[in-house]
Amino acid sequence: MITADEVGFVSAAYAAAGSASGEATLRDHEDVTRELGAAGFQIVSTRGEDTARVPAGCPELPSELRDAVVVPGESRYQRVRSSYMAVGHPTAVVMARTENDVAAALAPHDFVLTSGNMGDTGVGGLATAGGLGYFARSQGMTLDRIERVRVLTADGQIRWVDATTDPELFWAVRGGATQAGIALDFVFRAQPLHTRAGNASVVHQGIQYLVDDLPRFTRDWGDWISQAPRELEGFLMVQAMGGGRFAARATNVWAGDDTGAATPTLRSALDLAGVMEQNAQVVPYVHVVPTPRSPHLGQQRIHMRDVLVDHANEEAGEAMAQALAHEATAVGELRALGGAVADVAVEDTAWAGRSQELLMGTWVHPVGLASEDESFAPLQAIGTGTYGAYSSDTRPAAAELAWPGATGERLRAVSDRVDPERRFDRGLVLPKLPVTAGA
Ligand SMILES: Cc1cc2nc3c(=O)[nH]c(=O)nc-3n(C[C@H](O)[C@H](O)[C@H](O)COP(=O)(O)OP(=O)(O)OC[C@H]3O[C@@H](n4cnc5c(N)ncnc54)[C@H](O)[C@@H]3O)c2cc1C
Numbered sequence: 124m125i126t127a128d129e130v131g132f133v134s135a136a137y138a139a140a141g142s143a144s145g146e147a148t149l150r151d152h153e154d155v156t157r158e159l160g161a162a163g164f165q166i167v168s169t170r171g172e173d174t175a176r177v178p179a180g181c182p183e184l185p186s187e188l189r190d191a192v193v194v195p196g197e198s199r200y201q202r203v204r205s206s207y208m209a210v211g212h213p214t215a216v217v218m219a220r221t222e223n224d225v226a227a228a229l230a231p232h233d234f235v236l237t238s239g240n241m242g243d244t245g246v247g248g249l250a251t252a253g254g255l256g257y258f259a260r261s262q263g264m265t266l267d268r269i270e271r272v273r274v275l276t277a278d279g280q281i282r283w284v285d286a287t288t289d290p291e292l293f294w295a296v297r298g299g300a301t302q303a304g305i306a307l308d309f310v311f312r313a314q315p316l317h318t319r320a321g322n323a324s325v326v327h328q329g330i331q332y333l334v335d336d337l338p339r340f341t342r343d344w345g346d347w348i349s350q351a352p353r354e355l356e357g358f359l360m361v362q363a364m365g366g367g368r369f370a371a372r373a374t375n376v377w378a379g380d381d382t383g384a385a386t387p388t389l390r391s392a393l394d395l396a397g398v399m400e401q402n403a404q405v406v407p408y409v410h411v412v413p414t415p416r417s418p419h420l421g422q423q424r425i426h427m428r429d430v431l432v433d434h435a436n437e438e439a440g441e442a443m444a445q446a447l448a449h450e451a452t453a454v455g456e457l458r459a460l461g462g463a464v465a466d467v468a469v470e471d472t473a474w475a476g477r478s479q480e481l482l483m484g485t486w487v488h489p490v491g492l493a494s495e496d497e498s499f500a501p502l503q504a505i506g507t508g509t510y511g512a513y514s515s516d517t518r519p520a521a522a523e524l525a526w527p528g529a530t531g532e533r534l535r536a537v538s539d540r541v542d543p544e545r546r547f548d549r550g551l552v553l554p555k556l557p558v559t560a561g562a
Pocket residue numbers: 205206207208238239240241243244245246247248249251252253254255256300301304305306307512513549550551
């Protein structure tokens with residue numbers, strides 16, 4: 124854990140340190156503080172422990188990354204080759220420099236950086252793929268808060284990119300996941316919460332609903348959240364109870380500790396269905412995002428599926444009810460989009476889900492692809508997008524849904540330039556288009 128003295132506005136946590144940007148060499152916290160602190164920026168950095176060999180067939184590793192990379196054959200490779208969801212065989216793993224928590228570093232300054240709802244996920248994957256959490260409606264996605272990013276591309280080049288320096292690569296790294304390159308350092312614009320306590324507290328409400336009519340509840344919940352002030356974000360976890368009834372667990376988070384402003388909206392949430400249990404409290408944001416620091420060994424056997432859906436209406440609720448009726452489905456999930464997520468034009472980043480009202484997902488027992496597909500089919504049918512980093516489906520059709528139309532064409536063009544051999548192929552990636560005769 125870093126202290127306020129070490130951090131200032133500028134703190135730490137992802138890839139290798141050092142190297143020059145256009146105007147400044149950011150070598151350590153002092154440099155970073157001087158260059159960026161006054162502006163309220165945050166830099167996230169990483170560094171490894173041992174020296175790595177250059178993997179056969181790969182471009183020479185930039186010298187500044189040699190001690191940050193772990194390759195097969197090293198003893199620690201076993202510990203770093205897996206994510207939480209999957210065990211892989213990566214050619215090389217760029218190590219995080221520290222395990223410091225961004226939320227904890229910012230809290231003493233009353234700042235937050237919009238993130239996911241799980242503290243153990245890394246900044247790199249979250250910020251390049253999306254970042255959808257409890258501040259989504261008030262602050263947008265994590266990738267929307269990136270001001271600059273230092274990227275390692277597949278040719279071994281390292282460069283800082285932003286809106287004016289290689290804007291296409293900057294566009295692609297925000298939502299294109301691994302396809303643009305490996306993000307080594309980020310400069311984020313964090314936001315103040317202006318809390319009375321000065322410690323980035325939020326109002327947190329948990330409600331356990333008993334739902335008789337899931338389509339109607341989904342519509343009413345959708346109307347409620349879309350009309351709520353942007354400070355509010357709402358997530359729902361839904362389980363079938365049999366007999367056409369559902370248990371829905373709501374987590375509502377109000378950005379800030381102004382209980383007077385939050386109360387009318389939180390109170391009206393109690394009218395959406397039968398309430399079994401309710402609690403609401405002011406709590407520091409760092410306590411809302413659990414950070415158990417479990418080793419990631421591919422231990423999560425449950426598979427995830429998700430789609431982005433245009434409207435939270437009865438049709439969406441009916442599709443969720445059908446998905447939950449399938450024996451492969453463990454639980455369903457709804458997350459509100461809109462607000463600040465929708466403020467960003469679809470062409471501004473490689474994250475294409477700007478117009479949809481919600482993310483709908485299921486956690487699926489690993490019973491085989493055919494059965495998993497069957498269980499998710501009702502939701503798949505109404506999906507107009509997908510959040511690839513939150514899904515286990517890495518097939519080409521899922522990639523086309525994540526990066527549809529013009530977004531996909533543009534992302535492929537960036538990949539063709541910086542990674543023509545598609546060396547960075549982890550997770551969901553757009554397949555390379557076949558070369559046609561005469562092309
Ligand atoms: C338990 C759990 C809860 C989650 N909750 C949320 C949530 O609430 N909101 C949300 O938005 N997402 C959520 N996610 C999804 C999460 O954002 C992604 O899985 C994300 O990719 C994890 O980032 P990571 O750095 O831990 O990446 P890893 O799991 O290590 O890797 C995932 C992918 O990201 C790539 N990657 C990692 N670092 C970089 C980098 N620096 N540059 C380029 N590519 C990189 C990897 O190559 C790989 O393809 C959750 C995931 C899990 C497992």
